[in-house]
Amino acid sequence: MSLIDGNTLALLGAAIAALAGIGSAMGVGIAGQAAAGVVAEDPKKFGKTIILQALPGTQGIYGLIIAFLIMVKIGLLGGNMIELTIPQGAYFLAAGLPIGLVGIWSGIAQGKAAAAALQLTAKRPDQMVKGIIYTAMVETYAIFALLVSVLIWLRIQL
Amino acid sequence: MSIVNMQRVAVIGLDTEKEKLMNQLMDFGAVELTDQSEKLSEEIWAQTASVDEDREKVISLEAKANRAEQALEVIDRYGDIKHPLFRTRRAVKKSQMDKLIEGEEKNEKNVDYILGLNDRIHSINEKINKLIQDEAFLSPWVNYDLPLETEGTETTAVFTGVLPVGTDTEKLNARLEEEIERVLFKVVGSDKDLIYTAALTPKERQEDVLAILKQFGFSQTAFKGYTQTVGENLKRIAGEKDVLEKQKEETAAEIAAAAGMKGGIEQYWYILTIMRKKEKIRTKLLKTRKTFFIEGWVPEKCVPKASAILEENGCYYTFRDPLEDEEVPVLLHNSSAVVPFEAVTEMYSLPDYRGFDPTSIFALFYAVFFGMMLSDAGYGILMAVGCFIVLKKFNLEGMTYKMIKLFFYCGISTIIWGALFGGWFGDIVAVFSRTFLGKEVVLQPIWFNPLDDPMKLLILSLALGIVHIFIGMGIKAYMQIKEGKWLDAVCDEGFWYITILGLIAWLGGGTVSTALPKVGMYMSIIGAAGLLLTGGRHNKGFGKITGGLSNIYSITSYMSDILSYARLLALGLATGVIAQVVNTMGTLFGGGFGGLIALVLIFILGHALNLAINALGAFIHSSRLQYVEFFGKFYLDGGEPFDPFRRKTKYIKLED
Numbered sequence: 001m002s003l004i005d006g007n008t009l010a011l012l013g014a015a016i017a018a019l020a021g022i023g024s025a026m027g028v029g030i031a032g033q034a035a036a037g038v039v040a041e042d043p044k045k046f047g048k049t050i051i052l053q054a055l056p057g058t059q060g061i062y063g064l065i066i067a068f069l070i071m072v073k074i075g076l077l078g079g080n081m082i083e084l085t086i087p088q089g090a091y092f093l094a095a096g097l098p099i100g101l102v103g104i105w106s107g108i109a110q111g112k113a114a115a116a117a118l119q120l121t122a123k124r125p126d127q128m129v130k131g132i133i134y135t136a137m138v139e140t141y142a143i144f145a146l147l148v149s150v151l152i153w154l155r156i157q158l
Numbered sequence: 159m160s161i162v163n164m165q166r167v168a169v170i171g172l173d174t175e176k177e178k179l180m181n182q183l184m185d186f187g188a189v190e191l192t193d194q195s196e197k198l199s200e201e202i203w204a205q206t207a208s209v210d211e212d213r214e215k216v217i218s219l220e221a222k223a224n225r226a227e228q229a230l231e232v233i234d235r236y237g238d239i240k241h242p243l244f245r246t247r248r249a250v251k252k253s254q255m256d257k258l259i260e261g262e263e264k265n266e267k268n269v270d271y272i273l274g275l276n277d278r279i280h281s282i283n284e285k286i287n288k289l290i291q292d293e294a295f296l297s298p299w300v301n302y303d304l305p306l307e308t309e310g311t312e313t314t315a316v317f318t319g320v321l322p323v324g325t326d327t328e329k330l331n332a333r334l335e336e337e338i339e340r341v342l343f344k345v346v347g348s349d350k351d352l353i354y355t356a357a358l359t360p361k362e363r364q365e366d367v368l369a370i371l372k373q374f375g376f377s378q379t380a381f382k383g384y385t386q387t388v389g390e391n392l393k394r395i396a397g398e399k400d401v402l403e404k405q406k407e408e409t410a411a412e413i414a415a416a417a418g419m420k421g422g423i424e425q426y427w428y429i430l431t432i433m434r435k436k437e438k439i440r441t442k443l444l445k446t447r448k449t450f451f452i453e454g455w456v457p458e459k460c461v462p463k464a465s466a467i468l469e470e471n472g473c474y475y476t477f478r479d480p481l482e483d484e485e486v487p488v489l490l491h492n493s494s495a496v497v498p499f500e501a502v503t504e505m506y507s508l509p510d511y512r513g514f515d516p517t518s519i520f521a522l523f524y525a526v527f528f529g530m531m532l533s534d535a536g537y538g539i540l541m542a543v544g545c546f547i548v549l550k551k552f553n554l555e556g557m558t559y560k561m562i563k564l565f566f567y568c569g570i571s572t573i574i575w576g577a578l579f580g581g582w583f584g585d586i587v588a589v590f591s592r593t594f595l596g597k598e599v600v601l602q603p604i605w606f607n608p609l610d611d612p613m614k615l616l617i618l619s620l621a622l623g624i625v626h627i628f629i630g631m632g633i634k635a636y637m638q639i640k641e642g643k644w645l646d647a648v649c650d651e652g653f654w655y656i657t658i659l660g661l662i663a664w665l666g667g668g669t670v671s672t673a674l675p676k677v678g679m680y681m682s683i684i685g686a687a688g689l690l691l692t693g694g695r696h697n698k699g700f701g702k703i704t705g706g707l708s709n710i711y712s713i714t715s716y717m718s719d720i721l722s723y724a725r726l727l728a729l730g731l732a733t734g735v736i737a738q739v740v741n742t743m744g745t746l747f748g749g750g751f752g753g754l755i756a757l758v759l760i761f762i763l764g765h766a767l768n769l770a771i772n773a774l775g776a777f778i779h780s781s782r783l784q785y786v787e788f789f790g791k792f793y794l795d796g797g798e799p800f801d802p803f804r805r806k807t808k809y810i811k812l813e814d
Binding site: 051054057058061064065068069072077129132137140144146150151154 | 505609612722724725727728729731732735736739742771774775778779781782785786
């Protein structure tokens with residue numbers, strides 16, 4: 001067995017998909033800093049701020065979904081990994097790339113938008129939903145990346 | 159079923175009838191009075207009329223009402239009253255409200271009493287804060303055991319101070335010993351910023367020691383006003399804090415004991431608010447010596463009743479339609495099934511009076527999109543049942559009512575889509591029976607499983623999107639035709655319909671019939687030609703050509719709008735896959751009793767999290783599809799909400 005076989009590539013795909021968590025962690029962190037500032041002024045806003053803070057967290061979840069789907073399909077969770085050819089492994093790598101890469105940057109960008117939306121919520125609590133919508137605009141592209149990843153994953157024939 | 163038609167009313171009446179008329183209008187609660195002060199800038203009005211107001215009375219009523227409200231908040235905060243999940247207004251019979259249960263004097267006394275206790279809590283809090291500051295100041299010095307008032311003896315001097323963290327104290331000590339000889343320098347404590355030190359020297363060398371210390375960044379700390387050692391001081395502070403905390407608790411208990419005053423104060427506050435409203439509305443009146451003048455808006459349906467009231471009070475009045483450029487307040491009226499979806503419209507912004515209220519049109523789409531994105535019948539049942547219980551248990555009003563009812567509908571839609579796609583808490587039935595019963599039981603989807611055939615769901619999503627967008631364009635066309643701009647309707651919407659439908663038939667019609675692609679091709683060419691020729695019709699000269707080209711180019715925006723609906727598929731899959739992940743994780747501990755407990759715990763935690771995240775996502779993205787893709791095609795926003803002169807207040811709801 002050489003160092004790089006199909007299974008290595010497939011696992012690499014799952015690992016890259018899970019990297020979307022970087023974006024979410026940074027995004028949720030950025031939003032959390034802003035949220036703490038808002039709550040320092042008015043502790044009653046905790047419930048509102050937690051929603052906005054959670055928004056950039058979805059990229060990490062999307063990454064987890066793809067990583068999980070890849071692991072299920074190659075039988076990693078069942079204990080018996082299927083022997084994959086190099087092209088098959090490369091397909092899984094391709095499936096992991098979109099959400100892994102888009103997740104990182106969209107998570108960060110969404111965190112910044114969420115921080116701004118938190119400032120909006122601090123000044124005009126009644127306008128919070130608009131802040132949520134602004135923040136969710138960023139998410140669209142993570143959703144599309146998730147879609148591409150899922151579609152590639154679905155079409156991989158074993 | 160849309161925006162309520164308004165009538166402009168103008169009234170002149172006798173001053174003697176004013177009080178009675180205002181009371182009746184307030185009870186009627188369907189007339190919005192508008193500000194008249196602008197009229198006074200016209201000379202003819204300024205000569206005869208003036209604004210009817212008693213500013214001092216408004217201010218004094220406002221002050222009293224604010225105090226009463228503050229007292230209510232204090233009782234709420236310290237009182238032993240359970241806070242329900244949703245704040246509802248107390249329903250009170252109207253006949254009970256007209257007379258105060260207790261006199262004004264008694265009520266003022268009660269308010270004073272509550273606010274007095276509140277002030278006491280505030281001052282206790284201030285004292286506690288001061289002690290906490292002292293404590294923070296002293297606690298790094300806890301190892302310094304000389305009494306703080308000690309400044310030295312006859313021949314020696316003691317001083318204390320801080321050095322920045324990282325200072326080389328050993329080097330400092332060596333230097334001191336070398337130059338001063340008889341000196342005692344000690345580090346008594348340190349934290350992440352500072353090193354706390356004390357020094358003892360002969361009095362005559364004090365200045366020299368200080369000079370050396372300062373070279374190392376020393377700054378002196380004085381304990382002015384303190385006596386005894388740090389340890390004793392800290393003990394004293396802790397004792398005082400305990401006493402104060404106890405006093406605070408006692409005061410809070412006193413407030414709680416006075417919670418019985420709440421009903422009376424609430425009613426007192428209500429009457430003050432109504433009086434203030436009545437006083438304040440007078441600023442919208444113009445008066446002469448014997449008459450008054452008001453203007454305002456009345457919903458068309460309420461005109462007969464309003465006329466009857468005005469007639470009864472011997473007023474002269476006129477009703478008329480709004481003028482072309484007048485700003486008219488907006489009141490939405492929809493059938494009760496659609497009312498919850500007004501929440502979505504209101505969150506965006508009310509439509510302009512001359513715009514269009516699309517609530518009844520997008521309501522079904524909203525619920526369908528939400529259901530497709532959450533798409534798990536189990537989650538749908540939880541949502542629908544939860545919202546149903548809340549609606550039954552609480553007497554909700556306004557925005558809260560609309561939101562909960564909205565989620566109730568969305569929950570039902572989620573049940574339907576979940577059943578169609580075969581999602582019942584993911585695949586819990588199959589997982590459970592496989593692990594614990596050793597059998598394969600699968601709840602078959604009624605329609606199809608999106609994971610098996612995602613293309614089918616993608617096409618369905620995009621098709622729904624096209625219908626949604628086309629309806630939005632249809633509303634725009636309807637608005638244009640209503641304004642008599644039928645040519646715009648044909649050029650802006652008609653050609654796009656032809657082009658988009660043509661493109662679909664051209665590219666995708668082949669699977670249905672062989673003739674379709676050809677028809678589609680001609681349609682799209684005709685449509686595109688129309689767009690190219692008419693796109694620049696409002697421009698001049700060269701702009702006529704570029705206008706057409708940029709019009710064609712906006713095909714990209716239609717494409718991106720339609721593709722945006724792919725999120726229906728992606729988010730639907732996300733919910734389903736996460737649910738499966740949760741279930742799989744639950745079975746990692748195998749069968750048997752221990753495995754069952756693990757499964758139940760993971761099931762509850764995992765699905766609660768998944769439901770929370772994906773319900774939020776479905777709500778946001780369903781709203782977004784309305785706001786960006788749908789409203790973007792036609793919506794005219796910026797309406798001011800209709801705010802009639804009425805008896806509505808925050809705490810009390812009147813019943814007849």
